Amino acid sequence: MSFDTIIRGGTVVTAADTFACDVGIRDGKITALGRDLGDAATIIDATDRLVLPGGIDSHVHFAQPSGDGIVMADGFASGTRSAAFGGNTTVLPFCLQEKGQTLREALKHYHSLADGECHVDVAFHLIVTDPTEHVLGQELPALVEDGYTSLKVFMTYEGLALSDRELLETMSVARETGAMLMVHAENFDAIRFLTDRLERAGNTAPRFHATSRPIPVEREATHRAISLSELVDVPIMIVHVSNREAMDEIRRAQQRGLRVMGETCPQYLMLTENDLDQLNMEGAKYVCSPPPRDVASQQACWEGLQQKVFSVFSSDHCPFRYDDPQGKLAPKGRTSFRWVPNGIPGVATRLPILFSEGVVKGRIDLNSFVAFSATNHAKIYGLYPRKGTIAVGSDADIALWDPKRKVTIRHQLIHDGSDYTPYEGLEVTGWPVLTMVRGKVVVDDGTLVGSKDHGTYLPRAKPPAGATIP
Numbered sequence: 001m002s003f004d005t006i007i008r009g010g011t012v013v014t015a016a017d018t019f020a021c022d023v024g025i026r027d028g029k030i031t032a033l034g035r036d037l038g039d040a041a042t043i044i045d046a047t048d049r050l051v052l053p054g055g056i057d058s059h060v061h062f063a064q065p066s067g068d069g070i071v072m073a074d075g076f077a078s079g080t081r082s083a084a085f086g087g088n089t090t091v092l093p094f095c096l097q098e099k100g101q102t103l104r105e106a107l108k109h110y111h112s113l114a115d116g117e118c119h120v121d122v123a124f125h126l127i128v129t130d131p132t133e134h135v136l137g138q139e140l141p142a143l144v145e146d147g148y149t150s151l152k153v154f155m156t157y158e159g160l161a162l163s164d165r166e167l168l169e170t171m172s173v174a175r176e177t178g179a180m181l182m183v184h185a186e187n188f189d190a191i192r193f194l195t196d197r198l199e200r201a202g203n204t205a206p207r208f209h210a211t212s213r214p215i216p217v218e219r220e221a222t223h224r225a226i227s228l229s230e231l232v233d234v235p236i237m238i239v240h241v242s243n244r245e246a247m248d249e250i251r252r253a254q255q256r257g258l259r260v261m262g263e264t265c266p267q268y269l270m271l272t273e274n275d276l277d278q279l280n281m282e283g284a285k286y287v288c289s290p291p292p293r294d295v296a297s298q299q300a301c302w303e304g305l306q307q308k309v310f311s312v313f314s315s316d317h318c319p320f321r322y323d324d325p326q327g328k329l330a331p332k333g334r335t336s337f338r339w340v341p342n343g344i345p346g347v348a349t350r351l352p353i354l355f356s357e358g359v360v361k362g363r364i365d366l367n368s369f370v371a372f373s374a375t376n377h378a379k380i381y382g383l384y385p386r387k388g389t390i391a392v393g394s395d396a397d398i399a400l401w402d403p404k405r406k407v408t409i410r411h412q413l414i415h416d417g418s419d420y421t422p423y424e425g426l427e428v429t430g431w432p433v434l435t436m437v438r439g440k441v442v443v444d445d446g447t448l449v450g451s452k453d454h455g456t457y458l459p460r461a462k463p464p465a466g467a468t469i470p
């Protein structure tokens with residue numbers, strides 16, 4: 001057999017195994033794993049490198065409408081470029097249905113933004129904000145069959161939050177169609193009440209964002225989302241879990257046999273609410289929802305990964321520029337934390353942070369790293385085994401890691417459209433030195449060598465019925 005490329009001399013790691021082996025690649029697929037594979041047009045020397053499945057980030061936001069006068073810092077070109085620099089080969093951004101819009105209209109627009117603009121492969125989740133009879137009865141079932149097999153619903157945010165009745169109706173359609181349902185669990189009315197009260201008292205600095213969304217706001221909504229999903233008997237994914245109390249709700253549900261999964265993100269392992277407490281508006285750089293909590297919450301999120309209460313580790317990359325009236329500084333006159341767009345960048349730093357803080361510091365093993373960063377995303381969102389593993393027949397989506405390289409994170413390494421990283425100055429050990437998407441190298445030792453027409457859109461299968469991952 002002949003190959004286009006052989007990756008030679010590395011250590012292959014999957015979610016299950018670690019083994020010394022060469023990887024033969026042909027026509028974008030892995031076609032052989034073994035030794036002495038012969039010759040190929042291209043030989044990549046992987047001596048002292050780990051050969052991992054490319055990262056799959058199942059929670060990113062690109063080009064999402066973000067409210068009056070606010071512009072997200074990444075579209076598909078810069079967002080997928082940054083993803084590739086961070087060792088990712090597939091990302092799943094959200095296609096947001098605006099009120100009054102059909103899902104098909106939203107998708108047509110979103111596809112037009114993505115076409116020819118992707119450095120890595122993409123698939124879309126749908127955000128349902130207007131669950132009309134037409135949307136739930138006609139559009140969603142057809143779209144799930146067409147390969148849009150996951151959707152996100154919100155329990156907070158003006159214009160996005162669904163009522164409990166709407167949540168139940170949407171959950172019922174997810175159950176009937178077999179789609180995976182992601183839930184943003186925070187109590188909208190409680191946040192509005194606390195925000196109004198803080199503003200009346202003159203507490204408007206960015207740090208009060210955290211005060212306006214305390215842990216009970218997230219715990220209550222997590223409990224409610226689980227209870228509603230139990231009524232309908234539908235699997236759900238609680239996204240961006242930030243603390244022990246919300247995690248314990250998920251754990252209890254799992255112990256009761258409910259198909260409830262959880263996701264956490266780097267900001268809940270690395271940041272605290274103190275990061276929001278800075279001079280002037282600097283704290284706005286760390287405003288995201290749920291907000292970062294405290295050191296005990298960070299510890300809880302690590303335990304959630306170690307004990308596999310969480311199945312996935314995603315970035316929730318939601319980038320806004322800091323020094324920009326269309327970004328974190330918000331248009332003139334809007335001085336309260338209420339107007340700071342929620343979300344922080346992180347698609348390029350997700351994997352180095354989990355590798356360094358998790359694997360190198362002995363909190364999780366390498367196989368779990370692969371599961372949390374790639375394999376479980378592929379399984380849960382209908383991309384496995386094409387994506388998320390290193391196996392004969394899978395796409396040759398591979399990241400070569402130098403497990404010993406020490407890097408100080410600087411914004412210039414990130415290559416996104418934002419003007420800062422929340423992790424500026426953080427020292428990490430372990431770095432993705434080469435990213436390959438379907439057999440083509442897209443980033444090689446800090447240099448972009450791919451083009452933005454290489455990434456492709458991926459229709460997806462339904463998640464495996466009746467299963468929770470892992």
Ligand code: URP
Nearest residue numbers: 184288289316318342343
């Ligand atoms: O603050 C955040 N997380 N913004 C992104 C939107 C979301 O809720 O995921």
Ligand code: ZN
Nearest residue numbers: 184239240289
């Ligand atoms: Zn969310």
Ligand code: ZN
Nearest residue numbers: 059061316318
């Ligand atoms: Zn998000």
